[in-house]
Structures are given as C-alpha cells and as structure tokens.
Amino acid sequence: MTHGCLKCLKYTMCIANFLCFICGVALVGFGVFMMVNFKVTALTPSLPSFNLANMLLISGIIISCVSFLGFLGALKENRCLLLTFFLMLFFLLVVELTAACMLLLYENDIANWVEHDLNKGLEEAKGNHSDVSRSEWDLVQKTFDCCGVHNVSDWGDNVPVSCCLNDCTGSPTPQYRSTGCLDKMRSWFEENFLTTGISVIVLCIIEVLGMCFAMTLFCHISRSGLGYKL
Template sequence: MAQNCLKCLKYTMCAVNFLCFMCGTAVLAFGVYMTMQLKMSALIPTLAQLSVPNMLLICGIIITCVSFLGFLGALKENRCLLLTFFLLLFILMVVELIAACLLLVYETEIGEMVKKDLQASLDKTKKENSTAALSDWDVVQNAFTCCGVYNVSDWGDKVPSSCCITDPCEAHPRYKKKGCLETMQNWFEENFLYTGVSVIVLCIIEVLGMCFAMTLFCHIRRSGLGYKL
C-alpha cells in the first residue's frame, strides 16, 4: 500500500512539474512577445529592469528550470535533484514574500519614481522630437487609453495622433481625457488584489511541492536507492 502511494506521489510530481514546465514556456514566450511590443524602458528607466516584460521573462525562465528539475528528480528518483528542487522552491518563496513586503512599504516612493521618469521622458521627446521615443509613447497611450502624463496639455501644440479618440485625427479632434500616470496607477490598484491572491496561491503550490519532494526524498533515502541515473 505504501509503495503504491509513493508511486502515485512520484507520478503526480512528474505530471504537475510537466504542466508547470509548459506554463513556464508559455510565460517565457509571452514575455518575449511583450518585450518586442511594449517598450517601457525608454519611458521609465528607473524601473526598466522591473518592467512587466522583464518580469515575465525572468518568471518564465525560473519556472521552466525549476519544474524541469523537479520532473527529472521525481522521474529518476534522484535524491540530489529532489533536494535541490526543495531548496530552490524554499528560496523562491522567501524572495516572493520579501518582494511583496518591499512593494507595500515603498509603494509611494515607486509612484514618485514613475511620475518623474514619465515627465522626464515626455519633456525629452518634445525637445528632441525623437521618432523612437514618440513611438514608445504611442504604444503606451494606445495600450492604456491615455494622453500625456497628466492630460493632453502636457504635449503643448505637438499632440501625437495616439492621443486622439478617433483615428485618424479629424480637423477638430477629440482627445483622451485621462493622463497616463493616473491610468497606470488605477491599473495597478485594480490588479493589486489579483497580484496578492496570485502570490498566496503560488506560495501554497510551492509548499505542496516542497512537501512532496521531501516525502519522496526521505523514502528514497530509507530505501537505499542512492542516486539513480
């Protein structure tokens, strides 16, 4: 009976880690796509390394590597791989909790950095008349349905077409009323609850993964199977 339960645990770990590997691959591919489509580094250079595309890339790489490690460790009944899988999940859980706490503590400071970067980027775009920078603003203004940092007046007499509600702009165009700073803040606030729930669910999955890995590890060690390859 015990052997059957452990076999069930082994193949359950293999199946779950395989699904996580496929999800990680999808997240990685989506991160690459967003990196090509949404260029926020030019608009918010202070937080360029923490942009959504970069975070998706990092998460995709981590998920694929860790899940593959867990899949191989469970399939081969390798104590070294299972222990490494356990330690990596523990480290990831600690890092996630620390990052969530830092985000709560420094929420105001992060908002100020985003505001300064957006204003500096808009001023630079108007001054240098850079086509590349204007293209980045077009992407953001279309994605968030906004115009300028606070409103359309930020652009002065050089209002880009992405600020228009109608496309193409008419002789007397109507502009988007909300600024990108307010729209971004609202978007993050609306998704904050989902982010928190996602972190909690992810931590629960990681704890279950650690329990499964340690249970299988202890069984292999008691059985004296060693490091099967």
C-alpha cells in the same frame, strides 16, 4: 499502501512540473517573439531592461528551469535534484514575500519613484520623434485609455497619435484622452488589488506544496537507501 501513495505523489509531481515547463517554454517563446518583432523601450529609464518582453523572457526561463529540475528529480528519484528543486522554490518564495512586504511598507515612496521615472521616460520619448522609441508609450496609452503621465499637456506640441480619440491628422479640432496614465495605472492597481493578492497567495501555496512533495520524496529515497539514483 505507503508505496502506492508515494508512487502517486511522484507522478503527480512529474505531471505538474511538466505542465509548468511547457508554460515556461511558451513564455520564453512569446518573450523572444516580442523582442524580435516589437522594438520597445522601457517606460522607466532607471530600469532600462524593465519592459514586457524582458519580463516574459526572464519569468519563462525561471519557470522552465525550476520545473525541469522538479520533473527530472521526481522521475529519476534523484535526491540531489529534489533538494535543489526544494531550495529554488524556497528562495523564490522568500523573494516574493519580501517583495510583497516592501510594496506594502514603502507604497508611497514607490509611487513617487514611479511618477518621477515616468516623467523622465516621457521627456526622453518626446525628444525622439521616431515611432520605435514611443511604441511602449503608445501601447500603455491605448491599453489604459490615457495620455501622458498626468494629462495630454505633458506631451506639449508633440502629442502622439495614441493620445487621439479621433483622427488627429485630418481633424481641425482633435480630441485627446483627458486622463493621465499615472492615475489610470493607480486606479487599475487598486481595482485589481484583491485579485493580485489572491494570485500571489495561490502561487505561494503551490510553491509550498511543491516543496512538501519534493521533501517527502527526498526523505523516502533517503530511507530506502536509493542514494543518487539516475
């Protein structure tokens, strides 16, 4: 009975990690696709690499590597791989919980930093008239139905097309989006705070279950004397 349960646990880990590996590879592919086809610049100059394409790429690599370790360790019943998988999940869990605590403790400071950096990024985008340098601002302004950091006046006389509600090029009285992106982002975060919190809790539960499964298999292999079976 115990052997059957452990065998079921082993193949459950294999299937779950294989699905996570496929998702991670898909994220890597999508991130590379965005980097090649969309020349985006970061909204925050303090973090020049903090854009959607890079975040997808990094997340995909992490998910792929961790899930591959879990899949191979469970399939081969390898103690070294299972222990590495456990430690990596534990490290990710600690990082996620630390980031969540920092966001809650320093919410106002982070909000002020984001506002300052968005203003700085917008000033840099204003100085460059090419569409490439504004692509990420255009994406944000269209997605959140906003314009500038606080309002359309932030762009001065160099208002991008993404701020327009109508055809700005052919209209004598163009209409612009009235709300700033900072307020829209803050409202979106507040509206999705519960969903984000639930998602983080679910992710932590999945990671804890993965750690429990890995340690259970690790202890079973140690007791059975299989060693570093490959």
